[in-house]
Amino acid sequence: MAQKDDFGVQSQRIVDAVRKMCSRCTVAFDNSRAPHWIKFRIDDGSTLLTKAHPEFHVSEVADWSDEKLIQTIETVTDRLVRQPA
Numbered sequence: 001m002a003q004k005d006d007f008g009v010q011s012q013r014i015v016d017a018v019r020k021m022c023s024r025c026t027v028a029f030d031n032s033r034a035p036h037w038i039k040f041r042i043d044d045g046s047t048l049l050t051k052a053h054p055e056f057h058v059s060e061v062a063d064w065s066d067e068k069l070i071q072t073i074e075t076v077t078d079r080l081v082r083q084p085a
Contacts, residue, residue, distance in 0.1 A: 004062040007035040013061065017069050018042055022081045025049065042077055049077040 015027050022044060030039040030053065039055040041048060054076045064072065073081055 005058050007038065007058055010058050010061040011038055011040075013066075013069060014038065014040060014073070017066065017073055018081060021070065021073065025081055030055075042073070042081060044080075047080075049080045051078065052076070 011027075011029055018025050018027050025042055025044050028041050028043070033039045033055065036058055037055055038058055038061055039053055041050045041053050043049055054072075056072075061069070
């Protein structure tokens with residue numbers, strides 16, 4: 001499997017992007033969809049920030065620029081991931 005299509009690599013990109021925007025936020029993955037699909041939720045410790053649990057094909061995430069990844073995270077959290085503590 002190419003690195004581009006690696007569930008671990010793309011999942012880590014999501015975790016890294018979330019941490020850049022919100023140091024207190026955590027990402028939980030639904031590993032039952034791995035290794036071809038990435039389904040996740042984001043919370044800030046007390047509040048679930050993702051209203052739906054987004055699901056993307058690993059290759060789709062791999063094709064996103066870092067900017068597109070951040071925009072997607074902001075969209076699925078209704079920009080709550082950027083809210084101050």
